Amino acid sequence: MYYRLLLTYAYIKMQRIMVTHFEMWCWRRMEISWTDHVRSEEVLLRVNEQRNILHEIIKRKANWIGHILRRNCLLNKLLKVK
Numbered sequence: 001m002y003y004r005l006l007l008t009y010a011y012i013k014m015q016r017i018m019v020t021h022f023e024m025w026c027w028r029r030m031e032i033s034w035t036d037h038v039r040s041e042e043v044l045l046r047v048n049e050q051r052n053i054l055h056e057i058i059k060r061k062a063n064w065i066g067h068i069l070r071r072n073c074l075l076n077k078l079l080k081v082k
Contacts, residue, residue, distance in 0.1 A: 016054060019053060019054055019057065020051060020053075020054060022053075023051060023053040023054075024040050024043065024051075027043050027044070027047050027049065028043055030047070031043065031046055031047050032046070
């Protein structure tokens, strides 16, 4: 059981790293030539942005879960009435 939990944590952590790398890759493709050697912080300063795609994904997941839980609660109330 603990081993499976550890694997799940490692998988989620790897996904977060990959999403962050993808975000930086997108910013680099839009603003910077492929021959330039620029650090990630400099890229974010040039585009005047922050790393926020991961926060947006977490926020949308939380909203989706809340929506599903509210819907199921309403469905249970309707079934109990009938």
